[in-house]
Amino acid sequence: NRRPLGRRRGLARAKKARAMGSVDVSDGGISTAIASVRDDGTDDMYAILKYDGKAKLILQKTGSGSMDEMAGELDDGEVQYVLLRVEGGRDQESKAVKFVFITWVGASVGGMAKGRVASHKMAVKDALGWTVVDIQADDKDDISEEVIREKLKKASGANYDLGSNAGGNYESKAGEIQAAGRNNYQTLEKESNIGPVVFETRALPKETPIDLGGRPMVASATEGKKNTVIRDEVEVAAAKKGEE
Numbered sequence: 001n002r003r004p005l006g007r008r009r010g011l012a013r014a015k016k017a018r019a020m021g022s023v024d025v026s027d028g029g030i031s032t033a034i035a036s037v038r039d040d041g042t043d044d045m046y047a048i049l050k051y052d053g054k055a056k057l058i059l060q061k062t063g064s065g066s067m068d069e070m071a072g073e074l075d076d077g078e079v080q081y082v083l084l085r086v087e088g089g090r091d092q093e094s095k096a097v098k099f100v101f102i103t104w105v106g107a108s109v110g111g112m113a114k115g116r117v118a119s120h121k122m123a124v125k126d127a128l129g130w131t132v133v134d135i136q137a138d139d140k141d142d143i144s145e146e147v148i149r150e151k152l153k154k155a156s157g158a159n160y161d162l163g164s165n166a167g168g169n170y171e172s173k174a175g176e177i178q179a180a181g182r183n184n185y186q187t188l189e190k191e192s193n194i195g196p197v198v199f200e201t202r203a204l205p206k207e208t209p210i211d212l213g214g215r216p217m218v219a220s221a222t223e224g225k226k227n228t229v230i231r232d233e234v235e236v237a238a239a240k241k242g243e244e
Helices: 005-019 028-038 067-072 111-128 145-156 174-191 221-226 233-243
Strands: 046-051 057-063 079-087 097-105 133-137
Touching (some): 028 046, 028 057, 067 079, 097 111, 133 145
Parallel strands (some): 097 133
Antiparallel strands (some): 046 057
């Protein structure tokens, strides 16, 4: 006796939800939104997921606006998850696209809902895919553009503030970056107990190596010849053959 198709599908979704940390992320709109945010050919910059019940997530919205626009979609009374796309900085030395995973737990969210976040969060992250920075916040000041870019800068080692192409006029700051690195090294050198390299400017005395008994370890050319044995391998081979 086979179960009805609808029941089989429901059981399959429930099984997937258990495998994903007891949260259901099977809503088709979620996977489509994730793909769109990660696609260089679309304008989507973020996707927001929200709960439909206690253990199911659905797509709330995708958007192509600013980080402030994204933050405006977050509710103080809800738990929401965001995949955010961040494109470069103000300089052409840093063009790479970065992705950020935001777990928003509104300040008015109850204790039970907050507790579910701990068990659902990693499963949601797996569904959203690789991100450079993960942020959990209940205050929108913690997810401002300035804060997010600073976290990305620290995570990737890129300084987005060292160059500018505002207005389309690009001016490389590579020289300033090198100077900043050099100055930082010199500062650290002064703070350490290791001084700069000092080269000898005087002629060093001629010294002869000696062994533990005080005997010279370097022989003169004449003495060296006395200790050199040169033999004719042909004669040696003939002599051995004669002995046999």
